[in-house]
Amino acid sequence: MSQAKLSVNINKIATLRNSRGGNNPNLVKTALDCERFGAQGITVHPRPDERHIRYQDVFDLKDKIQTEFNIEGNCEEEKFVELVLKNKPAQVTLVPDVLGQITSNHGWDTIKHQNYLQDIIAKFREQNIRVSIFVDANVEMIEAAKTTGTDRIELYTEAYAKQFENNREKAILPYIAAAHKANELGIGINAGHDLDLHNLHYFAQNIPGLLEVSIGHALIVDALYLGLENTIQRYLYQLK
Numbered sequence: 001m002s003q004a005k006l007s008v009n010i011n012k013i014a015t016l017r018n019s020r021g022g023n024n025p026n027l028v029k030t031a032l033d034c035e036r037f038g039a040q041g042i043t044v045h046p047r048p049d050e051r052h053i054r055y056q057d058v059f060d061l062k063d064k065i066q067t068e069f070n071i072e073g074n075c076e077e078e079k080f081v082e083l084v085l086k087n088k089p090a091q092v093t094l095v096p097d098v099l100g101q102i103t104s105n106h107g108w109d110t111i112k113h114q115n116y117l118q119d120i121i122a123k124f125r126e127q128n129i130r131v132s133i134f135v136d137a138n139v140e141m142i143e144a145a146k147t148t149g150t151d152r153i154e155l156y157t158e159a160y161a162k163q164f165e166n167n168r169e170k171a172i173l174p175y176i177a178a179a180h181k182a183n184e185l186g187i188g189i190n191a192g193h194d195l196d197l198h199n200l201h202y203f204a205q206n207i208p209g210l211l212e213v214s215i216g217h218a219l220i221v222d223a224l225y226l227g228l229e230n231t232i233q234r235y236l237y238q239l240k
């Protein structure tokens, strides 16, 4: 039985909206519908090129969302830091993306960037914003995450997802080790990237202390075939 909450990442709803230049689908309406369908949080990842989530979307969503609002992004972008401090979401997830990446593809080096992370995390926590930092399932990175002052880590799950079909027992091992270390250190555990209806249940059942999964791409693709309400219910069922 997992206790993990489902935060729906609506980046790809914004991708569809932007593709025609209008406001269809309406992002705020879709976010509220996701909550009505059972989502326990909404995640957005505004990138500097605003390819999907725009900075204005964050302001439009902030006062309408009834569940937890999680803003992901690269805190090395001053505009992102200002956006988060102005909107004070329940959680900010710090992701070390570089410009032009097609998607997020690595976690923080919490050893190399220890001092930087300590400072930026303190800036958000001073405003009572819960901080999560995106990390690979690497025990050394989890150990160094402790002294950054972060509330949570988000385990980057692409490697797990890629290996799941061929060897789930092997794929999960680094994540179990990372989770045990995080629990030992008193760091909360989130997870995300490429989780889907096939690999989510096994992950959630094997990661002790998992608090939240943020899922976007696969969930929105599934919704094209299954409908958004049915899809969200199916993802929630995988977390039971």
Ligand SMILES: CC(=O)[C@@H](O)[C@H](O)COP(=O)(O)O
Residues within 6 Å of the ligand: 009, 011, 012, 044, 045, 072, 095, 102, 103, 104, 134, 192, 193, 214, 216
């Ligand atoms: C950090 C992460 O893995 C995802 O949250 C990210 O938001 C995906 O970004 P795209 O939707 O731009 O691929």
Ligand SMILES: NCC(=O)COP(=O)(O)O
Residues within 6 Å of the ligand: 009, 043, 072, 154, 191, 192, 193, 194, 195, 214, 215, 216, 217, 218, 219
């Ligand atoms: N932090 C992961 C997230 O928000 C969504 O990632 P994905 O499901 O779109 O790969």
